[in-house]
Amino acid sequence: MESNDSQDSHFGDFLRINKAEDIYKQMFKLSLLPIIIHDMEMNIIDVNKAALDEFGYSYEEIRAIKVYDLHSESEIKHSEEVLNVMKQENIVSTETSFRRKDGSEFFAEVTPCKYLLENKPIIHVYIKNITERKHNEEKLFDALEKAKENERLKAAFLANMSHEIRTPLNSVFGFSTLLNEENITDSDKKRYASIIASSSSHLLYLINDLIDISKIDAGQIKVVNTTFELHSVLKSLYSIYHSLLISKNKYDIHLKLNLPGEENYIISDETRLRQILFNLLGNALKFTETGSIEFGYAIEDDNLNFFVKDTGIGIPEDSKESIFNRFEQGRKSIGKIYGGTGLGLAIAKSCVQLLDGKIWFESEVNVGTSFFFKIKYKQGEPVPGNNKTNTNGRIGFNNELILVAEDDEFNYDYLDTLLKGFNLRVVRTITGKDTIKEALSNDDLSLILMDIQMPEKNGLEATEEILKHKPKLPIIAQTAYAFQGDREKCLRAGCVDYISKPIERSELLKLIRKNIYIR
Structure with a gap:
């Protein structure tokens, strides 16, 4: 028969308990869940160590307060309701929020149990911290x-x-x-x-x-800073919208310029700046029926502060927070009345942020809206040759031969029609291989309009092959693609310039005049 000493050796790590009720005392004391025992008046009778650790009080401190004092401010207001719940026959688990001694708060699931101690009701409350779960639920x-x-x-x-x-x-x-x-x-x-x-x-x-x-x-828009004439950009936009308003017999548009002479040459991204103003002016045009539109800029604290003001319908208060959101327009039904994608202001804001600027607005319903944005003013030096004479396309050509590499029949017909009547000869190729063959065999060529997407060999491959043998032959890339990097790819391949479809006659003639090879 095994001795008691032998038995004790098997259970050396066990806590020795002599009375059955001591089991429950130890469960209370060693529980990982905070436990609070209180009476119906919310006086705290006892707590375990986990509760002291959770709330940050000493045993004496927590015994001196009521359960109400452990709750957050919002829960204290419902203390009477809590007491009434406690008096009900069936008490179920509920969620509440508590406040620690240091003022921090946490969410908890509380499970109360009712007992009679010497004929007096007491509440035994298990507390489970569920703050992380609540935050995850909120997310x-x-x-x-x-x-x-x-x-x-x-x-x-x-x-x-x-x-x-x-x-x-x-x-x-x-x-x-x-x-x-x-x-x-x-x-x-x-x-x-x-x-x-x-x-x-x-x-x-x-x-x-x-x-x-x-x-x-996609993060494909990158800022490309160059030196350009600010007034030229603003005047071109003014010309577009002034003509549009006059043709519709509408109100007028006003432009305010503030930099004299050479000071209006700035260093920034001309494309992004033009895009911002284009969207803001288009927005003003869309929502203004009477009065006027005014735009321009002023210099303040080394910033260029631009503005676009209109006397249109304005933006209601409940829409001001979402006005820059995509696909949103000032009123839910506004798209049905005025049209548009709801993308213009979102694009404008994104472009301002790309320029490390800030955009904001002021608006009053039926009075008008003023959009403002500011970017850093970096003065640039005038670029030689920047003041070009206006090209009407009817002078400067002398029967030069242009090769149009274009596989689409309608696109070629369009380009051929654009170039008719301007003293230019045109020859066409359809594939990349044919383009290479024609370019290398025809010494009379003065310029190539190269479509990038062609069968057999694409335009970039054809360009590289041609320039190996004729490095001085100017090649202008023409493409329907319009993503960031397309222009850079064309220039790396050796193209002297780039034009995106749909092609405008004036822009095309400018590029040809600028780059044509004169023998």
Whole structure:
């Protein structure tokens, strides 16, 4: 028979308990969960060590306060309700918030148990800290709400885009068809052509907005600082919008310039600055029916402070926080009235941030809106040859031969039509291999318009091959792609310049005049 000493050796790590009730005392004392025992008046009778560690009080301190004092301010207000719950027959677990001695708060799940001690009711409360779980639940809830909102915005955006695209497309398709009808007058032809051009421009703006927001999301827009004439940018924008307003017999637009002479040459990203102003002016034009639009800039604390002010419908208070959000417009129904993608202001804000600037606005309903943004003023030196004479395309060419590398029949017809009547000869190739062959065999070529996406060999491969043998032959890349890096890829391949589709006649003729090889 095994001795008691032998038995004790097997259980040397066990806590020795002599009475059954001591088991419960030890459970109370050693529990990892905080436990508080209190009476119906919320006087604290006893607590375990875990409770002291959680709340940060000494045993004497916590015995001197009531359970109410352990709750956060918001829970103290409901103390009577808590007491009434405690008096109910069936008490279930509930969630509440507590406040520690140092003032910090935490969420907890409390499970109370009712006992009678010497015929007096007491409450034995288990406390489980669930702060991390609550925070995770809040994050999950916020994520679900954001997902729902994104779905709502996506649905609204798709519906709006369908309308925005189909409306001008209907005009393009419809009036293009009408141009082929017999007995159509010259006056009607001009009017139809004008409508087609206007609707096509609108479609281009929509596509550019979508491309721009995609490039911003992908981080593909990089700041490229150059020296340029600020007034030239502002005056060109003024000319565009002034002509547009005059043609519609609407209100006028005013431009304010503040830098004299050479001081208006600045160092910044001209494309991004033009994009910001273009979107802000387009927004002002859209929402202003009467009065005027004014834009310009002022210098303050080494900053260029730009402004675009209008006398339009204004922005209601409940929409001001979301006005820069994507696919949002000042009123939920505003897109139905005024159209647009709801991307313009989001793009403007992103571009301002890319320039390390700040954008804000002031607005009053039915009075107008003023948008402001500021960027650092860095003065640049005038660029020699920057003041070019205006090109009308009818002088400067002397029957030079241009090779147009273009595989699309309609695009070639368009380019060929653009260049007719300007004393230029045009020859066409369809594939990259044919382009190389024609360029290397024809010594009369003065310039190549190179489409980047062609069969057999692409435009960049063809350019590199041609320039190995004819390094002085100017090649201008023409492409339907419009993402960050496309221009750089073309220049690295050896192209002297780059033009994106759709191509405007004036821009094309400028590039040809600038780069054509004169023997």
